[in-house]
Amino acid sequence: MxxxxxxxxxxxxxxxxxxxxxxxxxxxxxxxxxxxxxxxxxxxxxxxxxVRNFGFVTVSGQRRGEHWQRAMHSRNIWAEIAPQAGIEVEHSGLHMLIQRPEAMSVAEAFLKTEMGESCHLLSQAEMNEQAPYLKEGLGVLYSPHELRVESxxxxxxxxxxxxxxxxxxxxxxxxxxxxxxxxxxxxxxxxxxxxxxxxxxxxxxxxxxxxxxxxNATLCTLNMMRVMPKTSFKLNAAVMSDLSFARYDGFAQLPEAKGLIHLLDDIQPAERKAGVHLIVVQSLDGSLIIGDSHDYSDKELPFRDSYQDDLILKEFHQIMNVGEVDIIQHWSGVYPSAExxxxxxxxxxxxxxxxxxxxxxxxxxxxxxxxxxxxxxxxx
Ligand SMILES: Cc1cc2nc3c(=O)[nH]c(=O)nc-3n(C[C@H](O)[C@H](O)[C@H](O)COP(=O)(O)OP(=O)(O)OC[C@H]3O[C@@H](n4cnc5c(N)ncnc54)[C@H](O)[C@@H]3O)c2cc1C
Missing domain, CATH: 3.50.50.60 (FAD/NAD(P)-binding domain)
Known part of the structure; x- marks a missing residue:
C-alpha cells in the first residue's frame, strides 16, 4: 500500500x-x-x-427493520468485495444450538418473521452431517447469511x-x-x-x-479469546447458543423471548450479569475465536477479569463436543453503546x-x- x-x-x-x-x-x-x-x-x-472483533458479519439477530436491512446490504458488499481485495471468507452461515423449549419458541417465532425467510431448523440428519461437533439439543436454527473474515x-x-x-x-x-x-x-x-x-x-x-x-453512548468493553482445539476439526458455520437468543435484538425483542430471558436470568445469572453470550468462529489455522462478555461501565480499563473467560469457556464446553482446548490469545476491545x-x-x-x-x-x-x-x- x-x-x-x-x-x-x-x-x-x-x-x-x-x-x-x-x-x-x-x-x-x-x-x-x-x-x-x-x-x-x-x-x-x-x-x-x-481489528479486534470476530470478523463475524451477522445478519440474523440484528435489530428488526432498518438495521437488519443494513446488515443484509453490508453482507452483500462484503461478499462482492472480499475476493477482489484478497480477503478470504473462512466460513459462512450460522448454527444456533437450541437447548431449551423457551429458546425453541423464540426460534420458531423468528422463522415466522420476514427475517427468518431463508432460515430453517435443521433436521437430525442435517445436524449430524453439518454440525457433528455440537452437543445434543432440541434443534439447530440455521441461517445462511453470515460470513466470517479474519478481521x-x-x-x-x-x-x-x-x-x-x-x-x-x-x-x-x-x-x-x-x-x-x-x-x-x-x-x-x-x-x-x-x-x-x-x-x-x-x-x-x-x-x-x-x-x-x-x-448518549457509554463505552462497552468486551473480553475475547483465541483457543486451539487439541484435536483439530473443521467448523462449518459460526456457532451460538441460547444466550444469544436472549441477547441479539432480532431475537430478544420478539415477544416470545420474554420467557427465555426470565429463565436465563434465573439459571445463568452470572452469564447474564457479565453480558456473556457465545460466538464461536474459526480461522484458517483451525484455531477458534470465542467470546464474549460485555461490561457497560464506561471505564475502559486495561484489566481483565478471568471469571468472564471462565463463563465463556463453560458455555463453549456446554454446547460443543470438541474436547480440550488451549487458550492461545486473550484480548479486549471497546465500542460505544447506546439505545x-x-x-x-x-x-x-x-x-x-x-x-x-x-x-x-x-x-x-x-x-x-x-x-x-x-x-x-x-x-x-
Ligand atoms: C471485541 C469486539 C468484538 C466485536 N465483534 C463484532 C462482530 O462479531 N460483528 C460485528 O458486526 N461487530 C463486532 N464488533 C463491533 C465492531 O468491531 C465495531 O462496531 C466497528 O469496528 C466500529 O468501527 P469504527 O470504524 O467505527 O471504529 P474503530 O475500529 O474504533 O476505528 C476508529 C478509527 O478512527 C481513528 N481515529 C479516531 N480519531 C481520530 C482522529 N482524530 N484522527 C485520525 N484518526 C482517528 C482510530 O485510530 C481508529 O483507527 C465487535 C467489537 C469488539 C470491540
Missing part, C-alpha cells in the same frame, strides 16, 4: 477521518459516487474495534485494495485535530476538502465532542460524524458508510 508521506495540496472531494471499518466503508461509498477521497488515520493502521488482516487488505484499486489516498500516523472546511488541520499540516466525514469509533472526545455526546443502534449527525455544513453504537460495525458498516456519504452530500 502506498501511504502518503507528505500532505498533498490536492483539493479532495472528501476527507474521511478514521481507518476502521466505518471509515473504510465511507471511503468506498464516496469512491463509488466518483468522488476523490483521502483517508486520515492517526495510527500506523487501525488497532481498535475493527485483523481483512481491515488492512481492505485499506490496501481501496488504495491500489479505488484510488483512495491514505494518510496514516496523522491525527485530525480540527476541521474548518475547506481546511482539515492535522498533526502533520493541512489537507483540503469540500466534505469531511468523521468516523472516530470509540473516541467520543477529540472531534465534535458536543455532537457525539448527543449519542439507538447508530448515531449520525451533521455538526456543520459539509461535515458529518457517524458512529455505530451497537457493536455491529463488521456487519453493518458498509451500509452505514453509504448513509454517511449521502448525509454529508446533502449537508451543503
Amino acid at each position: 502506498k501511504l502518503m508521506t507528505e500532505l498533498s495540496d490536492k483539493h479532495y472531494d472528501v476527507v474521511v477521518v478514521g481507518g476502521g471499518i466505518v471509515g473504510l466503508a465511507s471511503a468506498y461509498a464516496a469512491v463509488k459516487k466518483g468522488l476523490s477521497v483521502a483517508l486520515v488515520e492517526r495510527e500506523s493502521q487501525n488497532k481498535d474495534a475493527s 485483523n488482516t481483512a481491515i488492512g487488505k481492505l485499506a490496501h485494495w481501496l488504495n491500489q484499486s479505488q484510488g483512495v489516498d491514505f494518510y496514516n500516523k496523522t491525527a485530525v485535530h480540527s476541521i474548518e472546511l475547506p481546511v482539515v488541520h492535522t498533526s502533520r499540516g493541512t489537507l483540503h476538502a469540500r466534505y469531511c466525514v468523521v468516523c472516530s469509533g470509540s473516541d467520543l472526545h477529540s472531534l465534535y465532542p458536543d455532537t457525539l455526546a448527543q449519542a 439507538n443502534v447508530v448515531f449520525k449527525a451533521s455538526p456543520e455544513k459539509g461535515v458529518v460524524v457517524g458512529s455505530i453504537t451497537s457493536g455491529t460495525g463488521a456487519s453493518t458498516g458498509f451500509a452505514f458508510g453509504e448513509e454517511l456519504i449521502n448525509l454529508v452530500l446533502e449537508s451543503k
Whole structure:
C-alpha cells in the first residue's frame, strides 16, 4: 500500500477521518459516487474495534427493520468485495444450538418473521452431517447469511485494495485535530476538502465532542479469546447458543423471548450479569475465536477479569463436543453503546460524524458508510 508521506495540496472531494471499518466503508461509498477521497488515520493502521472483533458479519439477530436491512446490504458488499481485495471468507452461515423449549419458541417465532425467510431448523440428519461437533439439543436454527473474515488482516487488505484499486489516498500516523472546511488541520499540516466525514469509533472526545455526546453512548468493553482445539476439526458455520437468543435484538425483542430471558436470568445469572453470550468462529489455522462478555461501565480499563473467560469457556464446553482446548490469545476491545443502534449527525455544513453504537460495525458498516456519504452530500 502506498501511504502518503507528505500532505498533498490536492483539493479532495472528501476527507474521511478514521481507518476502521466505518471509515473504510465511507471511503468506498464516496469512491463509488466518483468522488476523490483521502483517508486520515492517526495510527500506523487501525488497532481498535475493527481489528479486534470476530470478523463475524451477522445478519440474523440484528435489530428488526432498518438495521437488519443494513446488515443484509453490508453482507452483500462484503461478499462482492472480499475476493477482489484478497480477503478470504473462512466460513459462512450460522448454527444456533437450541437447548431449551423457551429458546425453541423464540426460534420458531423468528422463522415466522420476514427475517427468518431463508432460515430453517435443521433436521437430525442435517445436524449430524453439518454440525457433528455440537452437543445434543432440541434443534439447530440455521441461517445462511453470515460470513466470517479474519478481521485483523481483512481491515488492512481492505485499506490496501481501496488504495491500489479505488484510488483512495491514505494518510496514516496523522491525527485530525480540527476541521474548518475547506481546511482539515492535522498533526502533520493541512489537507483540503469540500466534505469531511468523521468516523472516530470509540473516541467520543477529540472531534465534535458536543455532537457525539448527543449519542448518549457509554463505552462497552468486551473480553475475547483465541483457543486451539487439541484435536483439530473443521467448523462449518459460526456457532451460538441460547444466550444469544436472549441477547441479539432480532431475537430478544420478539415477544416470545420474554420467557427465555426470565429463565436465563434465573439459571445463568452470572452469564447474564457479565453480558456473556457465545460466538464461536474459526480461522484458517483451525484455531477458534470465542467470546464474549460485555461490561457497560464506561471505564475502559486495561484489566481483565478471568471469571468472564471462565463463563465463556463453560458455555463453549456446554454446547460443543470438541474436547480440550488451549487458550492461545486473550484480548479486549471497546465500542460505544447506546439505545439507538447508530448515531449520525451533521455538526456543520459539509461535515458529518457517524458512529455505530451497537457493536455491529463488521456487519453493518458498509451500509452505514453509504448513509454517511449521502448525509454529508446533502449537508451543503
Ligand atoms: C471485541 C469486539 C468484538 C466485536 N465483534 C463484532 C462482530 O462479531 N460483528 C460485528 O458486526 N461487530 C463486532 N464488533 C463491533 C465492531 O468491531 C465495531 O462496531 C466497528 O469496528 C466500529 O468501527 P469504527 O470504524 O467505527 O471504529 P474503530 O475500529 O474504533 O476505528 C476508529 C478509527 O478512527 C481513528 N481515529 C479516531 N480519531 C481520530 C482522529 N482524530 N484522527 C485520525 N484518526 C482517528 C482510530 O485510530 C481508529 O483507527 C465487535 C467489537 C469488539 C470491540
